Amino acid sequence: MPPTKKKRTRRRTLRQILGGVRRRLRRAAGRTRSVWRRSLQLQVVTSTLVISVIVVVVLGTFLFQQINKSVVESSQRSAASEAFADRLQIADALAPETDDPAKQADGGKQGSGNALDEVMDTVTGSGENGSEKRYEVLVLNRTTPGQSRASGSVVADNVPQSLRLTLKRNIDAYKFDDVSGTIQAIRFRGESQPRLTYVVGGIVHLTTNGRTYEVYHFFPFDDEEELLSNVRLAIVVVGLGLVLLLAAIAYLVARQVVTPVRLARQAAERLASGKLDERLKVRGEDDLARLANSFNEMAANLALKIHQLEELSQVQRQFVSDVSHELRTPLTTVRMAADLLYDAREDFEPMAARSAELMQAQLERFESMLADLLEISRYDAGAATLDLEPVDIRDVVLRAIGDSEALAERHSTRFELRLPNEPCMAEIDNRRVERILRNLLFNAIEHGEGRDIVVTVGADRDAVAVAVRDHGIGLKPGEDTMVFDRFWRADPSRARTIGGTGLGLAISREDAALHGGWLQAWGQPGEGSQFRLTLPRNAGVDLKGSPLSLVPPEIEMRRTWRTAMTPVLLPASADGADHDED
């Protein structure tokens, strides 16, 4: 079914496009949000802009409505009064009965077309001395012939339908005094564009002869319209200017405040990164200047304290190093004596013989502890150096396993080796790496509770890695970093069976760091633990990743199957924390 397929493809494509757009939008929104959250200045300016726009719009609308109302109302008032005066004049002129004897003399003209002409001449200004009126007049008598007049180019069709109907209703209801008005755009004859016009419609009713005249006045409102549109334009321009001005003011003010704050932040960041001599410039005596002062004082105090602590730490390290050295000489003597005693133990009574053995064992431990202490104090003093040579890491692993086999046998533990077929060459200090691996293996045997220990070697273009996996009690959350602390013990009540000094993993970690490598631990209660050593193939090259996963593959797979919540993976160590590790 190719069409369906096609359709499906297209649909998928569309969905993909939508998805892409959505992703892009989300990314942009995220970026905007981040910019927004990070910039105080932007927040201040935006808030000011929004608030001032609201205020200006509200005020501008109110102002314009007021002006509009007053202009239109006053024009309407004056128009209505002019229309009223005209209607009075028309009614007066058309009334056949009048008390004016002069008018009675030519009474024949009253109520005729001439009287209407005369009054229209006056009303429209078309008489001898008439001046042009600003409005047009339409007098309509729909029942008597020849009794309708208009000025200008107004015709009966120009009267808005609604107004005409209103007047008709008023006439039918004998409401001759009611006046109606409407504002409409009317297109007069000979004009191309409609003009805004205020039309006032009133009625002149002559009771004597029953004639009814509809009188319409057309007042052009284009002047008012122009005035109001100018006012509106002015309000918009001024409002816009005001908003921009307020935004500029907000920007400047925020800048005045934010710039010192930003400088302080940058200084704090530099301070945090170890530049303890970072200080802020102090200008003036305002709050920001005081903040800068306080910051500088804090930085100075901090630097002083750190210096003191460093000195103290130095003294302590020196003390440990000195003590270790000083202990070696008497220890050597004690050792020699103890060796003599140990060699002659068979001659002793069982009690004394057992004491000689114990002393021998503890002396060995004491010696190795002293050696470790010396080693670690060498690290502390920065005196440790590497003796690099290209080595196949598989050989190192095999040697370390060989060294550990005796111990493994004692713990009835077996090793499972997973080595690649090709050589895994790396520039390493053979002795130190072997020590690391030995430490890891001893550690795994000690905590492996007799279960198998899996040793995996991996390599890629840049790095080689060795992972040692045991299936012991595992590590509780947080312990994966603590295991590398000096003299740390998972369960203080547990005795050291192998007789480790408590410094092994600490030294291993220092060794790994010396290579520019990582030593990381993973563990879960009941699942055992895994230690992974990652070393660069070439010394001095920064590591970008490890060929082996820190979490054992079977655990990872189980986690994927469950699609359950990922267990929280805390950064394995301080020096590897910045890297994205799986």
Add this chain to the structure above:
Amino acid sequence: MLAVVAATVLAGSGCSVIQVTGPYTVNDNQGGGDPLNKPFQRMIAIAPQPGWGPEDTIRGLQAAMAAYADDPSVLAGYLTPEARAKWTAAGPVTVIQDAYEVAVPPPRESETTVKVSLKGHYVALINEDDSYKPTAGPWERPFELVKMPEGYRVSNLPQGLLLTESDVARAYRPTNLYYVNRSTQDRLVVDRVRLRLKTTETFAQTVLERLLQPPTEALRGAVTSSFPAGTKIESIRSGEDRVIINLSGPLSSLDLTATTTLTGQIRNSLSTNEIAKGRTIEIVVDGETYTTDLPDSDDRWLDDDVGDSAYYVSKGAVHYLTKEGRGGAVAGAAGEQRDGYDHFAVSAGPNPLIAARTSTGISVAGIAPEGVWQEVIRGDDLTPPTWNRDGSLWTYDGKNGVLLKYDPSRNRVEPVEVPEELDKLDVNQFRIARDGVRVAVTTGEETVQIGALTGEGAGTKLGNLQFLTTTDTGNEIRDIAWRDDEHLLVLVEGTAGQTLNEINVGDGETTGVPLKDRLQSVAAFKDQVLAEVATDNGNKLMVLNQDQQTWTAKIDSDAGTPLFPLG
């Protein structure tokens, strides 16, 4: 902070809304222009109503005729389809008095057609050349109406529009147009027409559109126009202090004479009708400025080269009339007391000549110390002499029925062709107007006719004779005098007394001038009107006051026969 407080206090304490400012230049762009239009009112016709009877229908029809030019559709609604097909608005417009009567026969149930007649009194005819001819007498026309379900409809009516006086007063404006004297080309001649106001164009446009057309019948062949054929008016706009007339057509700005003539025609045709008065007129041809006429520029187009000279005759001698009254006798023979010379006429120009009629003919004398009477035209039945503005002297020889023209520069008398009908009439007076075109002729004792000198040079002839006024039988037209280009004073001696009428030769509009004394003769020049009054102790000279109502004695005794040059 202080500034804000100060500003608030100032704003709140009633600072003036409109600032007092110093003098500055006011640019009156808005509404300062000439409106180019005159406000007017129009008849609005309404469609026939079902309830109307024959009379209302006829009156409605007449109202629809009054509104026909604005909206022809309403009139059609009054007519049956057949009448609509037959009737046309073309032809002269009949003007009757407002109070007309519609005579409706008593209604008969069986008949659907009603024959009514419309009775009224003639007022005038407005011809198709827009000339207005007053007429008098009763007027009656039959109309036929048909009763239809929707009311009465007119099935038969006379051709042409029928308007009342009020309709004409409302929709038409008497308008003066100016054309150029054909023979001398130095003087504008007024042509009076009635122009219908249009809603779609300004009055200025209406006037100029009409000016592009030929003059009325009365001036045909006697005047020319400086507008070449094919000239069109594109627009007329009113600027700040000027009126801009945009023309198109074959106008050449290189022809200076044509340019000045055209400007003169436009300027006078507009300003005498109260348009663009005191404003600069800018004439644009096809978008380029053709000429600009400043309002105070020297306009000699209506100048008669007459100055303020006036004369009177005392004891047979011609005297100057001064502001105080009596002046000295003119130099030469004319200023000497001598019998046998009467009906003096003075020519225009810096060295005027005086002509007089004697028993043997017409004599001419110069106003100079050496001036002597010299008989230039012989004849014993000649009308009083009249001077034309071109310097020629004219008289009509009633005996031979020939119009004679004497040219002083060539010292020759030439006959001028006249219409045949003039031969049959008794020509008493022959007066050429100061514009050199119009001619007033008194035929018999009761009638004044107006003609024009048509053609030019040798082909000049008297033509376009039209009836102007007449008096009842027994009355006698004693004297006529041209007051200005369009007004003729006619002094009538009747059985009931004298009347002096000022008649507009263009549309026959007549204004009476009240008289107290019996006048012997009149003379007029623009706002000055002089008359001779016979008293017990000789003649005296009267002057008409500015109010045009009362007379004052100018010279109490021994003064008569007032004279103005030409006319």
